Amino acid sequence: MGTRWNLTELLALILLATLQKPTEAMRMRGEPLPGLANINKHRSSEVVPEGRVAGGTTATEGKWPWITTIQNVYSYHLCGGMIIDKEWVLTAASCVAGLRARNLLVVTGTSDWWDLYAAYYTVDQIHVHCNFDKPLYHNDIALLHLSSPIEFNDVTTNITLADIDELQEGDKLTFAGWGSTEAMGTYGRYLQEASGTYLPVEPCQEKLQNYDDVDLGHVCVQMEAGKGACHGDTGGPLIDEQQRLVGIGNWGVPCGRGYPDVYARAAFYNDWIRTTMNGCTIA
Numbered sequence: 234m235g236t237r238w239n240l241t242e243l244l245a246l247i248l249l250a251t252l253q254k255p256t257e258a259m260r261m262r263g264e265p266l267p268g269l270a271n272i273n274k275h276r277s278s279e280v281v282p283e284g285r286v287a288g289g290t291t292a293t294e295g296k297w298p299w300i301t302t303i304q305n306v307y308s309y310h311l312c313g314g315m316i317i318d319k320e321w322v323l324t325a326a327s328c329v330a331g332l333r334a335r336n337l338l339v340v341t342g343t344s345d346w347w348d349l350y351a352a353y354y355t356v357d358q359i360h361v362h363c364n365f366d367k368p369l370y371h372n373d374i375a376l377l378h379l380s381s382p383i384e385f386n387d388v389t390t391n392i393t394l395a396d397i398d399e400l401q402e403g404d405k406l407t408f409a410g411w412g413s414t415e416a417m418g419t420y421g422r423y424l425q426e427a428s429g430t431y432l433p434v435e436p437c438q439e440k441l442q443n444y445d446d447v448d449l450g451h452v453c454v455q456m457e458a459g460k461g462a463c464h465g466d467t468g469g470p471l472i473d474e475q476q477r478l479v480g481i482g483n484w485g486v487p488c489g490r491g492y493p494d495v496y497a498r499a500a501f502y503n504d505w506i507r508t509t510m511n512g513c514t515i516a
Contacts, residue, residue, distance in 0.1 A: 317394060402430075452479055
């Protein structure tokens, strides 16, 4: 009996250590990519969502005029994206890799992804970085070319990319998305936002106990415990106080557990973005 008790205790300690160790990412190892996982979901089969970004607050209408919800043909939210030109939307490669352009919609000008009256655009080209996930969680960036130009107005416009990496430790950074409040939870209906501070690569690696999945191509944001990106926030925007895009939602320890969230660094991929939009290719 004593031996059995010790074994049970040992298993409990192992389980606790596993749950506390920050090795799980928002996009779990071995699981389908976010886009592939939800490409066949129907809005009509889901309960009207009430969830929200873990620890976030509801964004006011028009505050994020460049954000888009990338949806499947059944109008189900897959990921976030950003308008960078009238015909181009930037997102995470993990959101669209393996999908066909004709199976995607880009919805603009709304903070409610269930808005049936929001403007939507079809996609005719998907450009995924050629080194996406080589290694895992690296080069998680993609561009969508739209079949027709986006109509800009008071609640719809493009975002400015941060050309030069000027981030300093402690700088305030803010993200927004329709993600869930907890790991594997339902997506939120209304756009949520939350702010944290910039954390350089080396201290980020140390906090995550992970030296393989974070490098100079990433931006880390330290949130307070209870706040952070979660499932459904992939591909969404991270902006600085000048309203410039500094990151694209990539991965993190789900959700709001006090570990840094990790974004693809926009400035690191400026050349790839420009050459892809101009019809060239670059690794």
